[in-house]
Amino acid sequence: MRRIIIDASKCDGCKNCSLACMQAHRKDTGTLYDLNLLDTDNESRNFIYKNRTGGYTPIFCRHCDQPECVMSCMSGALTKDPESGHVCYDEKKCGSCFMCVMNCPYGVLKPDDKTGMHIIKCDFCKDAGGEPSCVKACPKEAIYIEEV
Structure with missing residues (x-):
């Protein structure tokens, strides 16, 4: 079984994963550049929080x-x-x-x-096929797929 694994130490809080998730699940045909992180019609299924130590905590379905x-x-x-x-x-x-x-x-x-x-x-981007969008979008490779 494939799972999304997070290495929080690599996360820099860029939110590329959130934007990729929103883009993968949007109903209109807009581009990534017109996404709004606060759009209630198209919410991200993952979350990145700034923690007390100044780092970032990615929250994803396990x-x-x-x-x-x-x-x-x-x-x-x-x-x-x-x-x-x-x-x-x-x-x-x-x-x-x-x-x-x-x-x-x-x-x-x-x-x-x-x-x-x-x-x-999170629906593991079931309609997109292949890897979830968040995994493909992470420039730091903090999000990856592992067979468990």
Whole structure:
């Protein structure tokens, strides 16, 4: 199973990963240059926070082996794909209880900023095929794929 791995010591907070994620999931045909990091219609599924020591902490879905989010999802909106090992989200099934948000040990899942009714979650760029956009966009190679 392939997983996104983060080496936080290499992250310089450039947010190329966030922009690449937004570009990969946007519904219009705009370019990378007209993306807005604060656009509530197209939120990034990963987050980069500046930590107390002045470094950066990338927050990405780990697609856990035993995902607490899936185990706490009462509606069945979150499932673990047995072949890929990825945690998948079905917006149509989501009951907006946010038990997944409360149970994610990494603080990755969050309600969308526009409606507050759906979860923003990494889908491993399943529609793009190949490597996730965030991995391809990281100039420091702080984000990479590893077979686990």
